[in-house]
Amino acid sequence: MPLLQVKDLTVRFDTAGGTVHAVSGVTYDLEPGETLGVVGESGSGKSVHVLAMLGLIPKPPGRIAGGQVLFEGRDLLTLPERELRDLRGKKIGMIFQDPMTSLNPVLTVEAQVAEAITSHGLMSRSAARARAVELLDLVGIPEPRKRVKQFPHQFSGGMRQRAMIAIGVACEPKLLIADEATTALDVTVQAQILDLMKDLKRKLSMAMIWITHDMGVVAGLADTVQVMYGGRIMERGPARAVFNDTRSAYTWGLLRSLPDHSEGRVYETHTPGQARKRPRLRQIAGAPPDMTDPPPGDPFAPRNPFAISGCFQEMPPLVQARDAAPGHLVAAWYDLPKALAARPDLAGKGEGA
Ligand SMILES: Nc1ncnc2c1ncn2[C@@H]1O[C@H](COP(=O)(O)OP(=O)(O)O)[C@@H](O)[C@H]1O
Ligand SMILES: [Mg+2]
Incomplete structure (x- = not known):
């Protein structure tokens, strides 16, 4: 089907x-x-x-x-x-244009990726934070453990788009x-x-x-x-x-x-x-x-x-x-x-x- x-x-x-x-x-x-x-x-x-x-x-x-x-x-x-x-x-995951406006500037990347998972009740907060690191790694963001603690403005345009993709695929x-x-x-x-x-x-x-x-x-x-x-x-x-x-x-x-x-x-x-x-x-x-x-x-x-x-x-x-x-x-x-x-x-x- x-x-x-x-x-x-x-x-x-x-x-x-x-x-x-x-x-x-x-x-x-x-x-x-x-x-x-x-x-x-x-x-x-x-x-x-x-x-x-x-x-x-x-x-x-x-x-x-x-x-x-x-x-x-x-x-x-x-x-x-x-x-x-x-x-x-x-x-159904979604990725839109312009990740600068789609990512929340006052939240860390970790908080935003974890939120995508916990908002659907799929994991505990701590499990979702660990998953956020795996997801950044999956989308090719180097040093994901360090990067996950950063804010969107500390990412380049390409890295922000990768973070958006991580959010889009967070729930598989x-x-x-x-x-x-x-x-x-x-x-x-x-x-x-x-x-x-x-x-x-x-x-x-x-x-x-x-x-x-x-x-x-x-x-x-x-x-x-x-x-x-x-x-x-x-x-x-x-x-x-x-x-x-x-x-x-x-x-x-x-x-x-x-x-x-x-x-x-x-x-x-x-x-x-x-x-x-x-x-x-x-x-x-x-x-x-x-x-x-x-x-x-x-x-x-x-x-x-x-x-x-x-x-x-x-x-x-x-x-x-x-x-x-x-x-x-x-x-x-x-x-x-x-x-x-x-x-x-x-x-x-x-x-x-
Ligand atoms: N909120 C809206 N009010 C009136 N017309 C709209 C609105 N959103 C989109 N449209 C119109 O719908 C048509 C299709 O738009 P859209 O799907 O955004 O095009 P595309 O994504 O292919 O560039 C366009 O003519 C656009 O002007
Ligand atoms: Mg369009």
Whole structure:
């Protein structure tokens, strides 16, 4: 049985300017131990879709307009708040961006890691303090016995992020959700954290949802890649398939905006552990959509050089892509491989990068 089953999750924000269609009909399964990379530009609905599952969107203006989120068979969307609170941090660990604001500046690292454990009644205070040292060691913080007594400001950015990871995995969750967890770090430290995560997911055999706007980050980490835009899943499948047999024009645009991308190389070159340079990026032309009362159709259509008239009329369903790997899904009325073959001017690589 899947660990997590997201079924038709739909989230709206009712604002003075109209209804924001933040997440629309998001559906997927996550298996135990699977790492899912969720990718998309800012405003795609990546954060809101996980915050909604965890009962963490502000209501109002937010509301769950439909769907189910089954975690080990229980619907998180109808779970009493008390049970949801116990699940968060225990069976579902979380790591967010900006550990400086997430860590409490007036408490030692030890107090904060221990608190993550004792708040769920899993251990005594003294046992939790001993465990805190083990956890700092696990996440690669040197001299953990000494470091555990320090305050967050005595840690570097990378070390603070490691401490946040220690808190996220303190209760050995079944699922770890990381939202832009390495975005604030420089590329070298980011690569180290990604290496750590690969190591941890093996040691702790936990499933992960790794959210990032950076395609390069998920390449070496994720088993499955899910590309979101306008609150919808545009493409989803085994990482290799999504990178090397891309079917959504949006994914294709994201991949082209990666530095030194050429066909088939992204997957090999952008692995964690290799710091990479960030030369000038080739952006996708046009701006991300305003999701307030959006027009019908595929939200990416106005920016899509391969859009056909149907794209402006109706959102295509997310279905198995033709002649693609099993489980490689795409939401597109156009056929990207054919469209690219017909437009060698656009398919050309290297220009602008
Ligand atoms: N509290 C809120 N009130 C109104 N709109 C919101 C709120 N939080 C998020 N949104 C909107 O929901 C959409 C999805 O946001 P988000 O999930 O944060 O995007 P991402 O994480 O992909 O950058 C955006 O259009 C955003 O403006
Ligand atoms: Mg976000």
